[in-house]
Amino acid sequence: MRIVTIIQALSFSLALASPLPQDSGPDKTCKTEPLTANTWKTLRIDKWFEDYAFNMTQGKSNNVQLFSSNFGAPNFFCGLDSFCNAGQPCLPVPFPAWYVLVAMQNWNSYMNSVNTAIIFASSIMSMVLPEIVTDFYPKPQDNVTPLKDAFRMFNTVLGVVPLTGAISTAGSSVRGGLNFINTQLKVPSGTDQFLAWTQISSTMATVVQTYQKAVSQAVQTSLDANLLQSVGGMYSNLYEGQFLGVHQNFTQNDIQERVIDTFKIRAVALALQAQRMFIYRFKGRPSCAEYGNAGMCVQEGSTWTGYSLLQLDRQDNGVMQNGAVDTLISKYGLTQEEILIGPTKCYDANGQKQLTDSFGETLPLDPKAECLFMVPTCDGWLDAAGISHPEADGYRDRCGNQGVPL
Incomplete structure (x- = not known):
């Protein structure tokens, strides 16, 4: 990966193929149907493409270019940093092969979009994470936060990139985009690696290299593979016309607007987790008092449940984290209930x-989604005799036995 490429890519919009023509001018015999998946299905292009590829003599490489050459388009060269163009219908490529080339063109544009979106993700995270360190993590450590949490943010950006058309904020669109990516390349997991809070740029560069290497390999595999290869072959890539459409240009700002609030809330949660902060939920209190925004009392029948955001000091005393909660409320838009009670709902x-959450490989685009802001929960309760449970020698014993990292 060239550093110059990364720096330059951050300043420009994502370059995609130009909108495709709907007809070839006065030649009405070559008038196209709408470039949609429905057209693909109506014309039974899957069947035609499968039959043609089955009978076509294919090589060990460049089978996409070989396919296009068979229809008079020998200069149809796809790849990263290359934008193959199907041209006008019937000039020279006839139907239905032209629809296939259009879909291949859009697939190629999409994979280039993903490659550039990786850089966009790095740039967005490089803006977000230092701000979180300033606000919440004054003494960051580089061997605490699993790098897989950063990979989820990258995956979210890649999932936002549309197969065709405009960017959507719908959660299904995020999953749909990532589902296709997962069939194309092995998305990195970040297992056994850590997010270096003090060296964000270095960490992001490593992640970018890992992702872009995977994308490059996936693109080359598809260009070379037998067209009917089950994974990576063009028949499966284009199946049911998912790439028959028109791409639209978008910029880093377009993506940033969709993901940045989600990234901020999740990053705050990661910073608090790294500092061993947790929610202490204690039920059955006969009375309850709040000491700042880091504590909240909720009446349940004749008793009270207290919620507190705590961090243990060197003597294992639970210290209320009013400063963190105040900043989350005033700057990051969360409510006291979302901060103190939300994580316990997710826990339950x-x-x-x-x-633990159910988000899978990506994060939701809604910054208010349950489980997005998540820190561990430690439970305690007072029985009718006034005895605290579970029996323990202080917070470290009680909460540690419940799986709270301390």
Whole structure:
């Protein structure tokens, strides 16, 4: 990966193929149908493409270019930093092969978009994470936060990139984009690696290299593969016309507007997790008092449940984190309930497993989504005799036994 490429890419919009023509001018025999998946299905292009590829003599490489050459388009060269163009219908490529070339062109544009979006993701995270360090993590450590959490943010950006058309904020669009990517390349997991909070630029450069290497390999595999290869072959890539459409240009700002609030909230949660902060939920209190925004009391029948954001000091005392909660409310737009009660709801909804959600490989685009802001939960309660449970020698014993990292 060239550093110059990264720096330059941050300043420009994502370059995609130009909108495709709908007809070839006065030649009405070559008038196209709408460039949609429905057209692909109506014309049974999957069947035609499968039959043609089955009978076509294919080589060990460049089978996409070989296919286009068979229809008079020998200069149809796809790849990263290359934008193959199907041209006008019937000039020279006839139907239905022209629709296939259009879809190949859009697939190529999409993969180039993903390659550039990786840089966009790095840039967005490089803006977000230092701000989080300033606001919440004054003494950051580089061997605490799993790098897989950063990979989820990258995956979210890649999932936002549309197969065709405009960027959508719908959660299904994020999953749909990533589902296709997962069939094309092995998305890195970040297992056994850590996010270096003090060296964000270095960490991001490593992640970018890892992702872009995977994209490059996936693109070359598809260009070379037998057209009917089950994984990576063009027949499966284009199946049901998912790439028959028109791409639209978008910029880093377009993506940033969709993901940055989500990234900020998640990054705050990661910073608090790294400092061993947790929610202490204590039920059955006969009375309850709040000491700043880091504590909240909720009446449940004749008793009270107290919620507190705590961090243990060197003597294992639970210290209220009013400063963190105040900043989350005033600057990041969360409510006291979302900060103190939200993580406990997530904990309960996921079988009381610490730091567990159901998001999969991506994060939701809604910054208010349950489980996005997530720190561990430690439970305690007072029985009718006034005895605290579970029996323990202080917070470290009680909360550590519940899986809270301390």
